[in-house]
Amino acid sequence: MRQPDDPRCYPEPVVTRLLFPILAILSMALVIPVATAKDRKAKNVILFLGDAGGIPTLHAASIHGYGAPGKLFLHQIPNIGLSETSPVGAWVTDSAAGMTAIVTGQKTRNNVVSQSADAVPGKSDGAPLKTILEYAEEHGLSTGVISNTSMADATPAACYAHANHRRKFAEIVAQIAKPRFGDGVDLVIGGGRKGILDATKEAGHDFAGALTAKGYTLYDRPEQVPASNARRIVALFDAPYDPQPVVEKAIQILSRNPKGFFLMVEWDMHTDKLQRGLDQAVAMDKLVRKTAESINQKDTLLLFTADHSFDLRTLGGKPGEPVIPAADADPARVPVRVGTLHTGEEVLIAALGPGSERVKGYMPNTKIFHILMQSYGWKPNPSTP
Numbered sequence: 001m002r003q004p005d006d007p008r009c010y011p012e013p014v015v016t017r018l019l020f021p022i023l024a025i026l027s028m029a030l031v032i033p034v035a036t037a038k039d040r041k042a043k044n045v046i047l048f049l050g051d052a053g054g055i056p057t058l059h060a061a062s063i064h065g066y067g068a069p070g071k072l073f074l075h076q077i078p079n080i081g082l083s084e085t086s087p088v089g090a091w092v093t094d095s096a097a098g099m100t101a102i103v104t105g106q107k108t109r110n111n112v113v114s115q116s117a118d119a120v121p122g123k124s125d126g127a128p129l130k131t132i133l134e135y136a137e138e139h140g141l142s143t144g145v146i147s148n149t150s151m152a153d154a155t156p157a158a159c160y161a162h163a164n165h166r167r168k169f170a171e172i173v174a175q176i177a178k179p180r181f182g183d184g185v186d187l188v189i190g191g192g193r194k195g196i197l198d199a200t201k202e203a204g205h206d207f208a209g210a211l212t213a214k215g216y217t218l219y220d221r222p223e224q225v226p227a228s229n230a231r232r233i234v235a236l237f238d239a240p241y242d243p244q245p246v247v248e249k250a251i252q253i254l255s256r257n258p259k260g261f262f263l264m265v266e267w268d269m270h271t272d273k274l275q276r277g278l279d280q281a282v283a284m285d286k287l288v289r290k291t292a293e294s295i296n297q298k299d300t301l302l303l304f305t306a307d308h309s310f311d312l313r314t315l316g317g318k319p320g321e322p323v324i325p326a327a328d329a330d331p332a333r334v335p336v337r338v339g340t341l342h343t344g345e346e347v348l349i350a351a352l353g354p355g356s357e358r359v360k361g362y363m364p365n366t367k368i369f370h371i372l373m374q375s376y377g378w379k380p381n382p383s384t385p
């Protein structure tokens, strides 16, 4: 081991002394164009959230979908980083605390939806944390949330609502019509129709009436969502749907605002049901690819990340063999083993467009919020009520 007085630490070779100024000048020349790229603002942000879409899931999805690792579109995006996802008071996050960190820049407790960490889940409120969607509303942008799970669930809810527990579905969806900034989220499109209608009915809320009074048109099938002559939509479904046409129409609607938009698209890829989870991961990857091809990457930041990883491990297998084990497979010899739990290791962040160069290295999940804010050119003012 070298000691501080070890002479080998000291002598500076002539080459180094000469190289240093040359490298300094070279790096200054290189820094200037990078700084200019960083100053490029995003007019629009599309945040893709792969729920439980950790790196092990993306790896297995690539083999499942394309027969080899590294074949997803997400694997081709040059600007990537790793997001540390732990919440306050635990190492492993749920979707509520995970998404809260991503959209507010502050970590909170599991089960808490965009409230500060002094919330007691299910018992008492913390302070509402201002979300990137609320900043976008405040700045006059159009906003939307899309998901293949319930629109009252933690991930979409953390964008537009604040609650001390993710299970307070009626309280959460009531906040669509009671925004704190702007005129509130403009597009809410996704699953959970029956659950949301049942929860609001039980709570005595006139969900449809409150939304209609605020200028929303309600739909119950994906194909009803219009691309034109619409601005404010709440579309809730129960059956699974193809995200591609829905996301395309949402981007058309949101793009009509000359100030820009914020859109969050969540795709659930929990692999506790392996086939379903990997199919969803491949579907979301295709969605990200098609969206990246269709948008103007000069003015739109597209960022993919996951709220947390999942207990999936590739333990074996080889080219030409499916990763989904046959029903009668020997459990000791399956290529992919899945558990039922979220896991705590870092997840991928991958980004394209203005601001995407800030996505590099390890970072806490809270930094994603700041990357989005900086890309829009906004400074956080969380004290605004």
Ligand SMILES: [Zn+2]
Residues within 6 Å of the ligand: 051, 052, 094, 095, 096, 098, 307, 308
């Ligand atoms: Zn999740």
